[in-house]
Amino acid sequence: MLEVIHVSDTHFGPDRSLSIRGANACERAEALVAAIRALPFVPDFIVHTGDVVNDPDRAAYTLAAEVLADLPAPVYYATGNHDDVPMMRAALAFGEKEPLLPDAEDRLCYRIAGTAGEKVDFFVMDAKVPPSEGPHGYLGDAQITAVLDRISGTKPVAVFLHYPLVPIGSRWIDEHLLVTNGLEFQRALAEKAGPSLRGVFTGHLHRGLTLYRDGILHSGVSSPACEFSAAPGDTSCEFIAGGPIPFHHLTFTPDATMVKAYSLPFSPASPR
Ligand SMILES: [Fe+2]
Known part of the structure; x- marks a missing residue:
């Protein structure tokens, strides 16, 4: 049994003042961290599926590292479209990992190592x-x-990345935010992993997502900074700020994959 917390799209600014449509990104990320710390269990690890910062900026990663250092378990990061890998490597503390592209310093593509990696093949991919x-x-x-x-071939398989692989039924998102060869990759992944494939876990949409296609679970977690609209006929992306603080608690057992979605009222974390 493995307990994993999935978060995404914190969008830290270069200082604590960055506000997205009136919602303070840093305060909301602190509330996210406080909510995870308040859980009555300690997860095996935490995955942040990207857009750690709002613009690639060393000061923003320094602030993110300071806030996220309070998370109670090793953290693994995926690259978001707003991220910069060399800056992430320099500022953020990662859990134990096995690089899959050792010569690609500007790519975060790895397998999660350590005890968790002995039970499940967790892959983090970089589609930026x-x-x-x-x-x-x-x-x-x-x-x-x-x-x-x-x-x-002997263990369950799960993939984490920023961008969803397959259409979600919302026009603007389907035209602008997906992995353009996502369906092709999904087919190859399903063929190789077979029934061992436990799911594909993503961010980027700033909206919670549960999607089942070709027998594969796709689970997306929303952003604590702000949510996006995702109506069927959307021709642009509307920002919906000031919503709840979201994260997912994933459980991997030998028989099942479980996703428990948290959507908590925002209240500023008490000063550390
Ligand atoms: Fe984002």
Whole structure:
């Protein structure tokens, strides 16, 4: 049994003042950390599926590192479209991991190591494209091959990345925010992992998501900073600020994958 906390899209600014449509990103991330610390159990690890900061800026990563250091378990990060990998590597503390592209310093593609990695093959992938092309994602062949080759075949498999792989039924999101070769990757992943595939866990949408396609669970967690609209006919992205503080508690047992969604009222964390 493994207990995992899934968070995403904290969007820290370079100082504590960054406000997104009137909602203070740092205060809301602190409330997220406080809520996880208040859980009556200690998770095995925590995954942050990207957009740690709002703009790639060393001061923003320093602030993020300071706040997220209070999380009660090792943390693993995926690259969001707002992130910068060298700055993430320099500022953030990662749990024990096995790099899958050892020569790619600007990519976060790895397998979670340690005790958790002995039970489940957890992969973190990096689908960021140049900012001039995004905000969609794309998975390169080297990364896909590296992950597929590392699937042991004897353990459950789960994949974490920032960008959803498959359409969610909302026009603007489906046209702008997905991994453009996500369906192709999903097919290859399903073929290699078979029934061992436990799910694909994502952020980016700033909206909770449960989607089941071709027998595969896709679970997305929303952002504590602000939510996005996701109506079927959306032709743009509306920001919905001031909502609840979201995170997911994932449980992996030998037989099941469980997702418990938290959506807590925001109250500023008490000063540390
Ligand atoms: Fe985001």
